[in-house]
Structures are given as C-alpha cells and as structure tokens.
Amino acid sequence: MSISAEKRVFKKLGYNKEESEKIVGSLNKLLANYHVHYQKLRNFHWNVTGSDFFDLHEKFEELYDESFANIDLIAERIRVFGMTPYSLMKDYLEHADIEEVGTDLSSKAMVEEVLKDFQILVDNMNECAVKVADLGDTATEDMLIAFIKSLELHHWMLSSFIKE
Template sequence: MLDSIETKKRTYKRLGYSAMETVELIDAMNKLLANYSVHYQKLRNFHWNVKGADFFDVHEKFEEQYNYAKVAIDDIAERIRVFGQTPLSTMREYLDVSEIKECGSDLSSMDMVAEILKDYETLLDHMSNLLEKAADNGDSGTEDMVKGFVKQTEKNHWMLTAFSSKN
C-alpha cells in the first residue's frame, strides 16, 4: 500500500534561489505584503479616528494590531530580499495588488471592527496560499514565518469577534 502512495521529496534550497524557482512564491509573498500594508494603514486610520463609548478599548487594540502588522510587513519584505528579489514597496503598488481596500474614517467603532475582521479573513486566505507555495518549494523558512502570522491573526480574529458579539 505504501508503494502506491507517491511521496514528494523535499530538498534543501540554499539562499539565493533563482527567480525561475520562486516566481510563484515571491508573487504570493508580495500579495500578502500588499494586503498587510493596506491593512496596516487602515488600522492606523481607525486608531486615530475611532470615537464612542468603547473608544479606549478599540483605540488601544487597533494600536496593538498595527504594531504587529508593521513587524509582519518588515518580515515579509525581508524574506523576499532573502530570495534576491525586490518587494513591492510603494502605496501605489500595494493598492493595485491588494484585495483589502482603503475606507474612510467616518465609521462607527463596531463598523471599524467589522472591517478589520474582513481584513483578517483576506489575510488568512493569502497566508494559506503562501503556505502552499512555500511547501511546494521546500521553503521551510517562509512556512515557519507565515505559520506565526496565521496563529496571531486567528487569535486577533477570535478576540475581535468576541468583542463585537451581541450576547
């Protein structure tokens, strides 16, 4: 029975992957980078402009989350550089590539939370895609990095969902 199951051999890839080997991987990283960057700016927008009875809770949570996003963005961009490639780095590039879109600052605090929850779902989709590409390329470094993002994003999603639920 084991003979009939194909096992995919994974090989160690040295630093300096060729562009041909990693086109899909770099594309997936740049898409995650673009989405994270728009998400980051949205969190800052909401942090600065939230108002209402739950101001202190939401204001603080958005700051915590944009600080996490800032580190994730840097990690992704530096990971792209490990492969000898240049990450997307302008707002125009981010906005052109990102599925996450900007929005105004005139939302209620709960609408802001709902926006961030949608962002997390989009980010998780891109993380899942990147994990698949990393596994296909035998790239355990990227897999490890993204698994940490998944864990934190799922936790953030859970916490904001609990905060915004109407018991």
C-alpha cells in the same frame, strides 16, 4: 551557447529563478494586503470614537504595531531571495484585495472591517504557505504559520468583542 553556459542555473538558497519568483510573487501580494490593512488600522486608531474608544484605540495600536513588524519580516524575506519587495502605495493598492475605507465608520463597523481583513490575510497566507511548502521553503512557511496563528487569535477576540 556552450554546454557549461546551458547548465548554469540561477540559484538563490537552492531555488531556481522560477521558484524564487513564485515565492516572491506570493509574498509581494501578501505584503500589499498587509500594508493596506496596516494603514486601515492606523486610520481606525486615529478616528475611533464612542464608548469603545479606549479599548479600541489601544487594540488598533497593538494590531498596527504587529502588522508593521510582520510587514518588515515579509519584505526582508523577499530581500533574502535577492528580489525587491513592493514599496509604493500605488503597488500596494494595485495588488491588494483589501481595500481602503473612510474615516467616519462606527467603532463596530471598524471592527467588522478588521475582521474581514483578517480573513483576506489568512486566506492569502494559506495560499502562500501551500506554494512555499510545495517548493520546500520551510522558513517562509514557518513565518506564515506564526502569522496565521496570531491573526486567528485576534479574530476570535475581536469577534467576541462585538458579539451581542
């Protein structure tokens, strides 16, 4: 191998291939978790019943709209690195820590599930933020910080909603 070939290094946005793969691997895990969470929110939006119906039906829609927008931002960020985001349900379910649930939960159980998902997502986002910060990826870190702030606010509000 020639010296010039040895010195050539894959670079995308100033990150080598290994760094880009670390960033994208972490983002794809977040994408998988977010997508399962998104589908769970749609399930709850469609299937919530009881005296909390109007409040929660609207809130679940607000949350899945926000989740959809964040999913798109994560996938686009992965594409910025020249890589492919997960896009198949089997990939989401295989790589996510968040799990599907049935359609017959009480409204309180639905909110408790969403709160558990928020914790998983925030933990996942914090892990990802540490990785990208260590690599100097401030753009991804900034995106994650905005997501975390929003989920923390939603967590507080939904926790207050079900507090007895």
